[in-house]
Each structure stands twice: as structure tokens, then as C-alpha cells.
Amino acid sequence: MKILVTGSNGLVGSYVVQQLLEAGHTVFASSRTEDRSAFKAPNYRFVQMDFTDPYALDAAFEAIQPEVVVHSGAQSKPDDCEKDQAEAYRVNTVGTVQLLLNAAACRSFFIFLSTDFIFNGKEGMHGEQDPADPVNYYGRTKLEAEEAVQEYAHGWAVVRTVFVYGKPLHGRDCFVTMISKKLRDREPYKVVDDQERTPTYAGDLAKGIAAIIEKRAPGIFHLCGEDVLSPYRMAMKVAEYMGIADHLLEPVTTASLHAVAKRPLKSGLDVSRAKQLLGYRPLSFQEGLQRTLGG
Template identity: 75%
Template sequence: MKILVTGSNGLVGSYVVKQLLEEGHQVFASSRTPDLSAFSEHPGYRFVQLDFTDPYMLDAVFEAIKPEVVVHSGAMSKPDDCEQNQSEAYTINTAGTLQLLLNAADYKSFFIFLSTDFIFNGKQGMHREDDPADPISYYGCTKLEAEEAVKTYAYEWAIVRTVFVYGKPLYGRDCFITMIAKKLRNHEAYAVTDDQERTPTYAPDLAKGIAAIIEKKATGVFHLCGKEICSPFQMAMETADFLGIRSHQLKPVHTADLPALAQRPLKSGLDISKAQQQLDYAPLSLREGVRRTLEGTAGV
């Protein structure tokens, strides 16, 4: 199957590309930045440098590929950056998705959109797919508007909401766990919030869930994340425990005490019951995810 993946140089996109290649698909990985991957020798892999906010580039790419499936994982995903640069956030997260939908419709592509727990206000937590959205940050607003556009798509579509993705970087910048590991090893002081309830997502689990959606042609909204509720500070302590570091300078703090432009939902966990039932989604435990993220890194 011919599959176009946006954001392929990011943590989520890179694992989606890896998973789909392993399952024998023809994968067209795309990113605004040059190819960073180690997949260039794989017979099913092609890289396309693409700015999906540029309609002319998109027209040319879609005409050349004629994708059967589009996995749209590209986004401006840092909430503070979105709050500070709202025009850019709207262009990338909302308008860019709209443009992709227009091109995908020409080829009746199955459209899979990566969304976020930040479309919820975080007052109750463990949200189900049909819970009402109420974003409290501009990032959440742009992703919700994109979701609403996807739901009007005339052909098959799926929306995948996920939470706080981590995993061993295939290339590019650290994830939260590897960043914390470096600070622990260097005995650096660092404040980590302890009052946000999340259901952190191991990136390979997320990629497997997306592959299952493609295989089953499952449509609608799905929550794909971890099954355990914990705070970022608890994730940091799980990292310290794995590394065997007892003495550190990590400090638990409340979200309100951290300098941030964008509000964060305090209870943003997602219920994965639907994905477990319909996709056979079975995420790893946080402890196992942390182990697989850190094994083989410096000092382990």
C-alpha cells in the first residue's frame, strides 16, 4: 500500500515510518527538513522534502505518489511556541491540515490525523473519544479545529489522539525520558511538574496502533496512549530508578509555579478501551517503555 507520512523526522513520524516499512508498505516519508533517517536502503522507502502548507508542493507530491493512505503527524506541537506564534501555529496545524485534506480527497486517500489530549480542559481526566472538547491553549484550539475539518472529509478518515509521547529517538532531539536521563547523569537541577495526570505513550506502541488502523481500515476517533496514569515527575523518578540514581537534583513543582505561556490541562489522561477492543491495542507498561527507551544509551 502506498502511504504518505508527514512529519517523518519527528519522534512519532519516524516510528510510524519504521512500523509501516516493517509491515511491507511502500512509505513516502515527508518533512520540511532534509531526510534524517536510516531507512534509505530499504526498498519500500522514499523521502520527499515537503512543506505541507504549500499547496503547489502538495499538488506535485500527491500527483506523483497518488497515496492510498495519508498519515498526518506533522505539526507545531510545543504549546508555548503555539501561544507565542499563533499565526504560524494556525497555518501549520489547522490550515495545513485543511490543505492536505483537499489534496487527499482528489485521490480518495484514507486520511489519518494525529491529534492530542490537549483538546480537553483536563478537569475530569481519562477522557473517552466522545467526551466534549474544551481546549485551554491555542495549541489545543488549532488541533481541535483541524479535527473538525477531518470529520467533514468525504472519504475514510481516522483521528488518533495521543498523550506525551516518548521513546528512544531514532534521530533528532531528545524525548522527555532521554532528556531527564541526561540531567540525572549530570546531576543537574531541574524542576518537573508533579500535579499533571497524564497517560504517557511509548512511541512504538502508538505506531503499532496506527498500523492496525490502516490494516483494519478502522474509521472514527481513537485514543492511543499508555494505560498508566502518572505525572511527569513520576516519569522522571521511573527514569532515575531504572538508571539506579538515588541522589539527584530533580525537584517536584506545581504547574502554576512553572513559567509557561500556555495553560496545560491538569488531568489529561485518555481512556484506551475502544482501541483495546477494536484494534487489539496493547501498550507496554511505563516501566518497560522506559527500559526500552534507555537501554543501549550512554551509561546503560
């Protein structure tokens, strides 16, 4: 099967590409920047492409004719989205709409990567049908993109996920590997302790997306971990795993950080639907930690 993956240089995109290559699909990885991967599989292709450029998209879709599109590219930093709302809307919302238009011409099955930040975080453990109420601009752009995807006529799935981590296949650190370096260097660091999340191992997320493709499963799916942890508790588990007790990590409140973008405080997701329909079985955070930091 020919599958186009956007955002392939990112953590999520790289794990999705790896999973789909292993499943035997022909994968066209794409990113705005040059290929950072070391993938050598014969079924791997790379297309340098800005998905917000309609001319580049027209050329790519005409050449590839993808049967499936996995759209994981995004402006995903909430503070950056809040500071430059026009750019966030252009990338996250308009870019998705443009991809949908091109995908429709090929009748591609469309999978959109979304976020727990479409919810306000007052209750936590949100189900797929819970009402959305984003508290920051990043969440608003992703919600509007979701709404556009749900109008798509040729088969779609929306995948919401939470706080993804994993050993970087290429590119920058994730939260877990960043914390491990600060622990090794005995660097002081403030970590939020009043936000509840359900952190997601990137390999689990990629397997869930592969299952959606295999089953052509439509609709909204929550794919994340099941352990409810604050970022500080995650950091403490990293310290415990590394055997470092004399760390300089400090628990702080969300309010004390004065972030540009507001964060939901209870933003975990319920994965019951994915477990039932996709056979989704996420690792525990401890298991994911071992795969991220182990040998």
C-alpha cells in the same frame, strides 16, 4: 500499499515510518527539512516537502497518488503556539485542510494525529466522545483540524495521543532521554508534579496506527499508555531505572512555572475503544522505559 507520512523527522513520524516499512508498505516519508533517517529499505522513499505549501503538495500527491495519508506533522509546542498564534493556525489547522483537499483528489484514507490537549483536564481519563474544551491555543488549532478531518468524505481516523516517548530514531531527545541525561550530568531541573498524564510509548502508537490502516478502521481513537503519572513521577522512574538516588530533580507545581500556555491538569485518555476494535495493547511505562533507555 502506498502511504504518505508527514512529519517523518519527528519522534512519532519516524516510528510510524519504521512500523509501516516493516509491514511491507511502500512509505513516502516527508518533512520540511532534509531526511534525518537512516532507513535503507527498498520500500522507503523520502520527499522533502512543506505541507503548508499548496504547490508542493499538488506536485507530491500527483506523483505519489497515496492510498493512505498519515498526518503527524505539526507545531506541537504549546508555548510556541501561544506566542505565535497565526503560525500555529497556519501549520496545524490550515495545513491539515490543505492536505485533506489533496488527499480527496486521490481518495486517500486520512489519519490525523491529534492530542489530549483538546480537553480541559478537569476530569481526566477522557473517552473519545467526551466534549472538547481546549485551554490553550495549541489545543484549539488541533481541535479545529479534527473538525475538518471529520468532514472528509473518503475515510478518516483521528488518533489522539499523550506525552509520547521512546528512543529517538533520529532527531532530538524525548522527555525520558532528556531526563536521563540530566540525571547522568547531575543537573538541577524542575519537573511538574501536579499534571496527570498517560504517557505513550512511540512503538505502541505506531502499532496502533498500523492496525487502523490494516482494518481501515474509521472514527476517533485514543492511543496512549494506561499508567497515570505526573512528569515528575516519570522522571523518578527514570532515576530508579538508572539507579541514581542523589539526583537534583525538583517537583514543582504547574502554576510556579508561569508557562505561556495553560496546561490541562488531568489529561489522560481512555484506550478501551482501541483495545476492543484494534487489539491495542500498550506497554506499561516500566516496559517502555526499558525499551527507551536499554541497550
